[in-house]
Structures are given as structure tokens and as C-alpha cells.
Amino acid sequence: MEDAPPGGQTAPPLCACAPPASCAAFMEQYVTRIFSGGEPISPYSTFREQYNRYCQLECGRREFARQCTTLRAQQRELSESVFLQLVANFATILHLCEQDDDIKAAKVLLVLSFTFRCEERFLYQDLVHLTIWRNMRFWEAAFLYSVHTERKSRSQDNTCFRDQTPDQREDSAELQKNTFFGHLSSFITNMIAFGVPANDIIAFRDKMFVMSELDPEQIEMIKQLSPPPCKVENDDNLIYERFKKRSKSFFTTLSKTLQFG
Numbered sequence: 001m002e003d004a005p006p007g008g009q010t011a012p013p014l015c016a017c018a019p020p021a022s023c024a025a026f027m028e029q030y031v032t033r034i035f036s037g038g039e040p041i042s043p044y045s046t047f048r049e050q051y052n053r054y055c056q057l058e059c060g061r062r063e064f065a066r067q068c069t070t071l072r073a074q075q076r077e078l079s080e081s082v083f084l085q086l087v088a089n090f091a092t093i094l095h096l097c098e099q100d101d102d103i104k105a106a107k108v109l110l111v112l113s114f115t116f117r118c119e120e121r122f123l124y125q126d127l128v129h130l131t132i133w134r135n136m137r138f139w140e141a142a143f144l145y146s147v148h149t150e151r152k153s154r155s156q157d158n159t160c161f162r163d164q165t166p167d168q169r170e171d172s173a174e175l176q177k178n179t180f181f182g183h184l185s186s187f188i189t190n191m192i193a194f195g196v197p198a199n200d201i202i203a204f205r206d207k208m209f210v211m212s213e214l215d216p217e218q219i220e221m222i223k224q225l226s227p228p229p230c231k232v233e234n235d236d237n238l239i240y241e242r243f244k245k246r247s248k249s250f251f252t253t254l255s256k257t258l259q260f261g
Contacts, residue, residue, distance in 0.1 A: 023059035024066075026050060031067035034085050035075055041085070052092075058102055061093050065108035072115055083118035087126045098132040106132060107142045110190065124193060133194040139204055143187050150179050173213070181218045184208055188225055198227040 030051050033041060041048050054060030078086070090109055097106035113124035132138055191201050205226055209219060
């Protein structure tokens, strides 16, 4: 028997245009089903097939991330069954985010992966092998998107710069500097957790320094947070090759399990 959405509801049909309301309605049902802790969704069901198709759409990936964010406040400690389902679903969507340069959805899932856990095991620990973490374009774009979003949300005065008072300009500059510092510290910590090679982290850090107006003290604090440079020639390349082999094997298995693609 094919799986059905919870509550006896019928999953909305997937049309060619996939309107946002359709994505939202389906992903709410799908994510609720995962977090309910019931029987895992069969990889051979039409419900899972619809999920696989929605994941190929930007609206589907972002709605999945949004629904997981909504449930985060209620359910951070997960059963093993729910945890493993999230690992598989996060991996699938992050893989597609990398292919389609979907920075917004990937950034949300990155944050959530440090939130959900099963006993002392966090979600990100089962996702470190994904190749998206070796994609420096992702880290740079995600960082700049995060800084822009934070500055926009925390801005208390949208007055044009030329119309601001000296005090307003000073406060605005200080806010932007502290926002940049906070996000850069957080991103470097995340990159270390995901096993990004030290030399890549340092190159990312130095590139962001050029774009910032951080104080010398803030720059020094971030340098102390960063890992030391890798001195073994080509060591990073060897690690990367291992990542690619593990990732290829993982997604071959995952595709068979989820009947994806």
C-alpha cells in the first residue's frame, strides 16, 4: 500500500509551474510526517516520488527548510528514526542546492544541522562528506547573503546615508562592522566543523578581510580562531579526493534508497 500524507489528506498534485502554495502545502505535510515519529516514508511511495520532484524546484527546497525551521523550537532532540530520515533528506536537498546554486535553502539547512540531534550526535556530523562543503563559492555566497540579511533585519533607520546625522552614520558603521565580525567568526567555526581544509578557510578569511572594515583587534581574534595553514604539499587535494569518492558512493546508495533521479 502506498504511503499517504498524515490525517488522511491527499497530497496536492504537482503541476508544471509548481506554484508556491503547492510547494508549501506539500512540504508541510511531508515534514510533519517525518517529525511525527511514525513509520518511515516508503521510498517506493507516490508521496516520496512527489517529494523528489519538489526537491528539484527552488520553492520545494526552501519550503522544506522553512518547515524544519518551524518545528525546530518544538523538537530539537530526535528519535533515531526521525534523525536518520532527516539525514537522508538533508543530504538530498543539499546535493541539489549545490547543483542549482540555491544558497538560501542550503544556508538554512546548514544552521539547522547544528540544531537537531539524537542523544549527543548532531545532524551535521552525518553530513560532513557532502561536496557542497568543499565548494568555496557556496561559503562566500552564503556568508555575504547572511551578512546582508542580518544588516537589513537589524537596521533601525532606513534614512539615506546623505540624510543621516553624524551619530547615525557612526552607529550604522559600528553595526555593520560588528555584524560582519559575528558572521565571519560563526562561518569559520562551521567550516572547521565540516572539515574544510585549513588553507581554504584561511583563503576565505583573508578574502573577507579585504571586504571588511574590522578593527585590528577583531582581525586578530578571527586569526586566532582560524586553523593553522596546512604545510604538507597537496594534502588538501588528497583529502578532497577522499571526499569525492565517499560522496559518490553515498549518493549512489541514497539514489537507490529514495529512487531519486
